[in-house]
Amino acid sequence: MRRSGRTGRLAALRRVPRPDVGLVLLTAVLVGVAVSAPLDVAAAGEATWRHGREALDPSAVSATVVGGTRGQGAEPQTERLAHLDALSSAVSAAGRDAGLGDALELQTVEPVSVQDPAVPGPKHAHAPVVLVSRTSTSTSTSPTSTTTSSSAEANLHLVAGRVDAAGVLVPQDLADQLHLRPGDRMTLAGSVTTRARPAGVTVSGIYVRPAAPLAAYWAGLGLRFFLRAPGRGDEGVVYPPAPVIAAPALLDALAGTIDSPVDVEWSFPAPRTLDLATAERTASAYARLAAAVAGGRVTEAALPVGDPPVLRTSLPGLIADARRTTALLSPPVRAVGVGGAAAALVLVGAWAAASSRRREVQLRGLLARGLRPAEAAGRAARAAVPAVLLGAVLGTALGWAGVSLLGPARVRPDTATAAGALLAAVAALVVVAVVTAALVARLDRVDAGRLEQRLGRVPWLPVLSAVAAVAALPLLHGSGTSTGTSTGGAPLGAVALAVPLLVVGAGAGLAVTALQRLAPRALPALDRLPTGAFLAARRVLAAPGAARLVVVACAVALGLSVYASALADSSSRTLRAKAAVAVGADAVVSADDRVLPALPAGTSAVLRDPQVSVASATRNAALLALDPETFAAVATWDTRFGDRDRLLHRLAGAPGSVPVVIAGDATGLPSTGAAALQEGPYTLQVQVVARVPAFPGMLGRGPLVVVAQQPLLAALAAHDPSPRALFDQEVWVRGDSAPAQRALGLTGSGAAATTTTTAGFLQRPDVRSAAYALAYLRAVAGAGGALGLLGLVLHAAGQQRRRTVATVLLDRMGLGRAAGRTAAALELGLLAGTALVCGCVLALPACAFVLGRVDPVPAVAPAPLFRVPALALLAVVVGTLAAVVLGALLVDRLARRAPAGTVMRAPA
Numbered sequence: 078m079r080r081s082g083r084t085g086r087l088a089a090l091r092r093v094p095r096p097d098v099g100l101v102l103l104t105a106v107l108v109g110v111a112v113s114a115p116l117d118v119a120a121a122g123e124a125t126w127r128h129g130r131e132a133l134d135p136s137a138v139s140a141t142v143v144g145g146t147r148g149q150g151a152e153p154q155t156e157r158l159a160h161l162d163a164l165s166s167a168v169s170a171a172g173r174d175a176g177l178g179d180a181l182e183l184q185t186v187e188p189v190s191v192q193d194p195a196v197p198g199p200k201h202a203h204a205p206v207v208l209v210s211r212t213s214t215s216t217s218t219s220p221t222s223t224t225t226s227s228s229a230e231a232n233l234h235l236v237a238g239r240v241d242a243a244g245v246l247v248p249q250d251l252a253d254q255l256h257l258r259p260g261d262r263m264t265l266a267g268s269v270t271t272r273a274r275p276a277g278v279t280v281s282g283i284y285v286r287p288a289a290p291l292a293a294y295w296a297g298l299g300l301r302f303f304l305r306a307p308g309r310g311d312e313g314v315v316y317p318p319a320p321v322i323a324a325p326a327l328l329d330a331l332a333g334t335i336d337s338p339v340d341v342e343w344s345f346p347a348p349r350t351l352d353l354a355t356a357e358r359t360a361s362a363y364a365r366l367a368a369a370v371a372g373g374r375v376t377e378a379a380l381p382v383g384d385p386p387v388l389r390t391s392l393p394g395l396i397a398d399a400r401r402t403t404a405l406l407s408p409p410v411r412a413v414g415v416g417g418a419a420a421a422l423v424l425v426g427a428w429a430a431a432s433s434r435r436r437e438v439q440l441r442g443l444l445a446r447g448l449r450p451a452e453a454a455g456r457a458a459r460a461a462v463p464a465v466l467l468g469a470v471l472g473t474a475l476g477w478a479g480v481s482l483l484g485p486a487r488v489r490p491d492t493a494t495a496a497g498a499l500l501a502a503v504a505a506l507v508v509v510a511v512v513t514a515a516l517v518a519r520l521d522r523v524d525a526g527r528l529e530q531r532l533g534r535v536p537w538l539p540v541l542s543a544v545a546a547v548a549a550l551p552l553l554h555g556s557g558t559s560t561g562t563s564t565g566g567a568p569l570g571a572v573a574l575a576v577p578l579l580v581v582g583a584g585a586g587l588a589v590t591a592l593q594r595l596a597p598r599a600l601p602a603l604d605r606l607p608t609g610a611f612l613a614a615r616r617v618l619a620a621p622g623a624a625r626l627v628v629v630a631c632a633v634a635l636g637l638s639v640y641a642s643a644l645a646d647s648s649s650r651t652l653r654a655k656a657a658v659a660v661g662a663d664a665v666v667s668a669d670d671r672v673l674p675a676l677p678a679g680t681s682a683v684l685r686d687p688q689v690s691v692a693s694a695t696r697n698a699a700l701l702a703l704d705p706e707t708f709a710a711v712a713t714w715d716t717r718f719g720d721r722d723r724l725l726h727r728l729a730g731a732p733g734s735v736p737v738v739i740a741g742d743a744t745g746l747p748s749t750g751a752a753a754l755q756e757g758p759y760t761l762q763v764q765v766v767a768r769v770p771a772f773p774g775m776l777g778r779g780p781l782v783v784v785a786q787q788p789l790l791a792a793l794a795a796h797d798p799s800p801r802a803l804f805d806q807e808v809w810v811r812g813d814s815a816p817a818q819r820a821l822g823l824t825g826s827g828a829a830a831t832t833t834t835t836a837g838f839l840q841r842p843d844v845r846s847a848a849y850a851l852a853y854l855r856a857v858a859g860a861g862g863a864l865g866l867l868g869l870v871l872h873a874a875g876q877q878r879r880r881t882v883a884t885v886l887l888d889r890m891g892l893g894r895a896a897g898r899t900a901a902a903l904e905l906g907l908l909a910g911t912a913l914v915c916g917c918v919l920a921l922p923a924c925a926f927v928l929g930r931v932d933p934v935p936a937v938a939p940a941p942l943f944r945v946p947a948l949a950l951l952a953v954v955v956g957t958l959a960a961v962v963l964g965a966l967l968v969d970r971l972a973r974r975a976p977a978g979t980v981m982r983a984p985a
Contacts, residue, residue, distance in 0.1 A: 096463045096464035096467050096468075097428075097432075097461075097464045099428055099871065100425070100428055100461060100464040100465065100468065100505075100509075101464045101467050101468040101471065102468065102864075102867070103421060103424050103425050103428055103468065103505075104425070104464065104465045104467075104468025104469060104471075104472060104501075104502065104505050105468040105469075105471040105472035105475060106417075106421045106424075106472065106860060106864060107418055107421035107422060107425065107468075107472065107501050107504070107505055108468060108469045108471075108472025108473055108476065108497075108498050108501045108502060109472035109473070109475045109476040109479070109860070110414055110417035110418050110421060110472075110476070110501075110857060110860075111414065111418050111472075111476075111497045111498065111500065111501035112472065112473050112476035112477065112490075112494055112497050112498050112501075113414070113476035113477075113479055113480050113853075113856075113857075114410050114411060114413070114414030114853075115414075115493060115494070115497060116476060116477060116480040116484070116488055116490070116494060117406075117410055117480050117484055117485075117849065117853045118403050118406050118407050118410050119353075119403070119488050120480050120481075120484040120485045120486045120487070120488045121402055121403060121406050121484075121485045121486075121845065121846065121849040122353055122399040122400065122402055122403040123352060123353050123399070123485070123486040123488055124485035124486040124845075124849075125398055125399040125402040125403075125485075125840075125842065125845055126352070126353040126356060126395060126396065126398075126399040127486060128840055129394075129395040129398055129399070130351065130356075130395060133391055133395075135346075135347070136298075136344065136346075137390075137391040138347045138351070138356075138390070138391055138392050138395070139344055139345060139346045139347045139390065139392075140177070140344070140345045140347075140363040140366060140367075140388055140389070140390040140392070141342050141343065141344045141345075141388070141389050141390065142168050142180075142342070142343040142345075142366070142370055142386050142387070142388050142389075143340075143341075143342055143386060143387055143388075143389055144164065144168070144341050144343075144379060144382070144383065144384070144385070144386030144387075145184075145338060145339050145340040145341045145382070145383055145384075146158060146161065146332075146338045146339045146382055146383045147338040147340065147383045147384055148382070148383035148384050153272050153333075153336060154272075154332055154333050154336050154337065154338060154339070155333040155336075156381075157338075157381070157382050157383060158329045158332060158333050158339065160378070160381040160382045161329065161339065161341070161382055163378045164341075164375070164378040164379050164382050164386075165182060165341070165343070166378075167374045167375045167377075167378040167379075168180065168343045168370065168375055168378075168386065169343070170374075171366055171369035171370060171373070171374075171375055172343070172345050172366055174365070174369065175362045175363075175365040175366040175369065176362045176365070177345040177362050177363075177366060178345070180343040180344055180345050181343070181344045181345075181346065182210075182325075182341065182342070182343050182344075183209070183210070183298070183341070183342040183343075183344065184209070184210040184325060184328055184329075184339050184340070184341050185207055185209055185210075185339070185340045185342075186207065186267070186328060186331070186332045186335075186337050186338070186339055186340070187207040187318065187337075187340075189207060189265050189266070189267055189321075189335065189337060190265070190266050191251075191255065191263050191264065191265055191266075191321075207302070207318045207319070207320055207321070209302060209320045209321065209322050209323070209328075210322070210323055210324060210325045210328045232287075232292055232294040232295065233246065233284040233285075233287070233322070234284055234285045234287070235282045235283065235284050236249060236283050236284065236285055237252075237258065237259050237282060237283040238259030238260075238280065238281050238282030238283055239259075239281060239282050240281065240282060241279075241281035241282070242324040242326070242327065243279065243281070243327065244278065244279040244280060244281025244282070244327075245278050245279070245280060245281060245321050245322060245323045245327070246280075246281065246282045246283070246284050246321070246322040246323075247263075247280055247282075247283055247284075247319065247321050247322075248283070248284060248285070248286050248319050248320065248321075249283055249284065249285050249286070250286070250319065251319040251321075252280070252283045257280050257283070258280070258283075259280055259281060259282055259283065260279065260280065260281075261279070261280045262277050262278070262279055262280075263277070263278060263280060264276070264277050265277075265278060265331060265335055266335060267332070267335025267336060267337035272336045273334075273335050273336035273337075274334055274335065274336075275334075275335070276330075276331045276334035276335050278323075278327070278331060284322075286302075302320040338383070341386075343386075345363070345366065347359050347392065353396070353399055356392060356395070356396055357396055359392065360392050360393050360396055363388070363390055363392060363393070364393075366388060367388040370386055370387070370388050371385075398842050401842040401843075402842040402845050402846050402849075403846075405842060405843055405846035405847075406846040406849050406850055409846075409850040409854075410849075410850055410853050412574055413574065413850070413853060413854050413857050414857075416574055416575075417857045417860075417861065418501065418504075420861065422504060422505070422508050424864075424868075425505050425508045425509065426508045426509075426511075426512045428509075429457065429461075429508065429509045429512035429513055430512055430516060432457075432513075433457075433512070433513050433516040433517070434516075437520070440453065440517055440520060441520060444517065444520060448517070450513075450514040450515075450517040450518040451514060453513055453514060453517040454509075454510035454511065454513045454514035454517070455510065457509050457510060457513035458506045458507075458509055458510040458513075461505075461506060461509045462506065465502050465505050465506055465509075466502065468502075468505075469498050469499070469501065469502040472498065472501070473490070473494065473495075473498045477490050477494070479856065483852075483856060484849075484852075484853075485849055485852075542583040542587070544579055544583075545576065545579035545580050545582075545583045573927050573931055574854075576923065576926075576927060577636065577637070577640045577920060577923035577924065577927060578633055578636070578637060580919055580923045581632055581633050581636035581637075581640075581915065581916055581919045581920055581923065582629055582632070582633050584915060584918075584919040585628055585629045585632035585633070585636075585911075585912065585915035585916065585919065586625060586629050588911070588915050589624065589625045589628045589629065589911065589915075590625065592911070593618070593621050593624075593625070596618050607896075607899075608896045608899075608900075609895075609896040609897070609898075609899030609900040609903060610899070610900075610903055612896070612900040612904075613899070613900045613901075613902075613903035613904040613906075613907065614903075614907070616876075616900070616904050617904055617907050617908065623872075623876075624908060627868075627869065627872050627908050627912075628908055628911050628912045628915065629912075630865060630868065631865045631866070631868065631869050631908070631909065631912035631913075631916070632911075632912040632913075632915040632916040632919075633865070633916070634861050634862050634864060634865020634866070634868075634916075635862050635865060635866075635912060635913055635916035635917070635920075635953055635957070636915070636916030636917070636919055636920035636923075637858045637861050637862065637916075637920070638858045638859055638861065638862030638916075638949065638953055639916060639917050639920040639921065639924075639946065639949060639950065639953060640858070640920040640921075640923060640924050641851075641854045641855045641857075641858030641859070642855055642858070642946035642948075642949030642950075643920065643921055643924040643925075643928075643943075643944070643945065643946045643949070644851060644854070644924050644927070644928060645851040645852065645854065645855045645946075646944045646945075646946045646949070647924065647928050647941060647942060647943050647944045648847060648848075648851050648928075648933055648941070649848070649851075649944075650942050650944045651932075651933065651939075651941045651942045652839065652844055652847065652848065652933060652934070653715070653839075654715040654717060654771070654939055654942055655838075655933075655934050655937040655938070655939070656713070656835045656838040656839055657712075657713035657714065657715055657773050657835070658771050658772070658773060658774070658775050658937060658938050658939065659775075659838050659937050660713070660773075660774075660833055660834065660835045660837075660838050661683075661712060661713065661773040661774035661809055662681075662711045662712055662713055662773065662809035662810055662811060662835070663711075663713065663810055663811050663812055663814070663834065663835055663836075664809075664810040664813075664814035664817075664832055664833070664834045664835070665683075665774075665807050665808070665809050665810070665832070665833045665834075666807065666808045666810060666814055666817050666818060666821060666831055666832050667805070667806075667807055667831040667832075667833075668806045668807065668808055668821050668831075673806065673808070673821075674820050674821070675820070676808060676817060676820055677816040677817060677820060679710070679711060679810060679811040679812055679816075680707070680711060680808050680809065680810050680811075680816075680817050681703065681704055681707035681708050681710070681711045681712070681808070681809045682704060682707075682786075682806065682807070682808055682809075683701065683702065683703050683704075683708075683774070683806070683807045683808070683809055684700075684701075684702035684703075684786060684789075684801065684804035684805070684806060684807075685699070685700065685701055685702070685774070685804060685805045685806075685807060686699065686700040686756065686757075686803065686804050686805070687699050687776065687805075689754060689755060689756055689782060690754075690755040691746055691747065691752050691753065691754055691755070691782070696744070696745050696746070696780070698739070698743075698746065698779070698780040698781060698782050699775070699776050699779075699780070699781050699782070700754075700756070700781070700782045700783075700784065700804075701772070701774050701775075701781055701782070701783050701784070702784050702785065702786045702789050702790075702804065703728075703783065703784075703785065703786060704785070704786050704787075705725040705726075705728055705729050705785050708725065708809075709721060709722065709725060710811060711809045711810060711811040712773045712774075712809065713773055713835065714773065715771075715939075715942075717770065717771070717939055717942055718740075718769055718770065718771050718772060718773075718939075719767070719769045719770075724738055724767060724769065727766045727767060728766070728783065728784065728785040729785055730764070730766070730785070730788060734764055734788065735754075735761055735762065735763040735764065735784060735788045735789060735792050736763070736764045736765075736766045736784070736785070736788070737752075737754070737763045737764065737765055737766065737782050737783060737784045738765075738766060738767045738768070738769060738772070738782075738783040738784075739765055739767075739768045739769075739780055739781070739782055739783075740768070740769045740770070740771055740772035740775055740779055740780065740781040740782075740783060741770070741771060741772070741775050741777075741778050741779015741780045741781050741938055742778045742779045742780055742938075743768055743779065743780040744780075746765075746780055747765050748765065748768055749765050749766070749768075750764070750765060751763070751764055751765075752764075752765055754782065756789075756793065756803060757797075757803050758796075759793060759796045759797065761789075761792050761793070763782075763784070770938065770939050770940075771938040771939040774809075775938060777936055777937065777938070778936070778937070778938045779938060808821065814832055814834070818832065841934075843933065843934055844933065844934060847933035847934070862953065862956065863956070865912075866909075866956055866957065866959075866960035867960070869905065869908065869909055869912075869960055869964060870960055870963055870964040870967060873901065873904075873905050873964040873965075873967065873968050874964070874967050874968065874971060876968075877901070877967075877968045877971045877972060878971065897969065897972055898965055898968075898969045901964070901965045901968035901969060901972075902961060902962070902964075902965035905960075905961045905964045905965060905968075906961050909957050909960060909961050910957075912957075913953065913954065913957045916953075917950060917953070921945065924943070925943045928941045928943055929941060929943075
């Protein structure tokens, strides 16, 4: 009877072998590493781009073409303004040709003053204002055009009057100051040329200055026109000049009358949702616009108007920072990814070899029937397809999720991600096929055992030790690192990754071999052990080769986790110390040409001279003069620099002396004693009281001469009545720099341009790339450590399956379940404990050795600082204990499930 279609399909599904869990996990690790490496690089670039974009005003990211009627000629403004519409049309057409659409046009006329009608006569008061017109260059009706009533009412809150193209809108504070109401006339005055005449205009409405956050219509214009700005000293907060809103035609007419130039900005806003890929496409459009503005009809249209327009945008710089980060990050991440993928492929090959050995009897029978190695490879690959596909899907999901959740930024998988996953899956199938074909071919040979005999005679441990020593030579001679340039980069390269693994592998193998050679001396003592302990010790000693292999493999996996954590923690500490040296405090505000006012709490005034000379030295140094009373509270200090309080106390010195501390690379400078310091045209006698490896505020690697301000200025006062004028001034800040900036009268872009922060140093592309690469190494190493512990558990399960008969016999002989569990736990504990000790003891010195020869930012002191990763060591210990417990439970479960009757009948 023929089976029904549904029954046949179910039978076919039953014949499909279940995916092997081990191959699924190995493929998932392989694909996860292959997918996560490019995703991590892309996420780092995206994070760098987002950080740079968030630090700037949205208008700075957009493209702005700046032009107007300013120029070198003597033409009156009325003639220039007559050609302004043609220039605006040319710029708008260039924007549309570049694919940017219509521009937002901003026209301003400044400086302009308005007469107070309440104070007539020659002593009339004037209020500074700026004429503003905001329009869209679209030829169709646009909701963003200020020429329509609905536009102004939508973007300004009128408290009196209405929008009228023949009148202007004034802010309420200006109306209150000049006693203006809707319908009043006010008089505007501009330049002082002979052609300029006062211009009268009607006030059509009064509005309230918009508050933050401003609508997108006024993007980038807040501090210029509307928002309060911090004042200087006791001035509190001040408004910018009052913006008087006028229609374009009216503004041009008023500008012609008062003979004042019109400044025009054509803005092409960037998309609101701007990721890095979209930003690069937008930057390409901005480049096309810049080329059009620099030549063609835009230049021709600008000739009768004024100076040629120029394009301004910060977008290319932000993209360049992101791309530099990815360029620095790609090599180390690629090295980690390739190493992880290669290790996963080796494990896939080991799985294929173990699978072939389990089916050795079946394969020999098939060989006798004419099975060819290529056919066996094809069968093995086809049988592995379901497991590999499932592992590829799982690995892709885990790789993407890991980068998105734990990486620098959330990214979306693309075709390159799918291609990487497919390539890794194909590589796994190829390895399965090749290993199977090689093993089947060897089964069909009469002299198949000769290769094992030859390989068994190879002294692998001495060979591995020699390879480790040779690989370490580039580090000993200062080469082989990825940070040999002054620009820095991530401290990861092939040598920096391979040497610790080789050292741990060779060291663990030598340690296990030494323990195995000493084990016979302990055999008499084994008889006195409890049954479980005796059985565990005998099992470990009975299989020295397997024990050595398991310990070495597990030690390498755990050692890699410890090494990666130590390298990441040490580099993190090093980068923070370098930030403390490069910046000095949380923020440093430059105040070169300002008389310092009373500074708020949490600040310290510092004097700096980038170049002084010491009489007996052959090189120059920088000088830093600090205030010991306030310096300690604001400076960022690392204990590697020395005892801060003791140094500051020695800098205070005795009256009449000028003690100094020399920091950094002070080759050629005096170590102690008296010295002559050349400051400008004056020579001072100083006393060197200490030398330190680094000091906050040190430029590069030094040298830096640190001195207290009071004795230095007192010594210079004998030669110069204004000694402070010889130095650059800085204000060091602990915490938020805004109070210090307000005290110095710095606002907006001026404050940002004169302020350096520790956070800004840590956001440098070379620093960020190092942090991202080490975080990725830590993640991959953590996965490798978990895989090593999982391999330990699977080894225990495999050993138990091979010992099924022995387990049943021991049970028949009266071995209790408690003793069996104890034996399994102690056996795993011996192997895991030896691997844990070897991995940790060898990985930490290897990290210290490698760390001393790589530097994420070599141009900045101090040298790399080593740090023991306490949390990582605790996690490794806890994970090892969990693996031992899990393995013991799994072994006990397999032992209890073994059918005693079937096992005892099997030999017959």
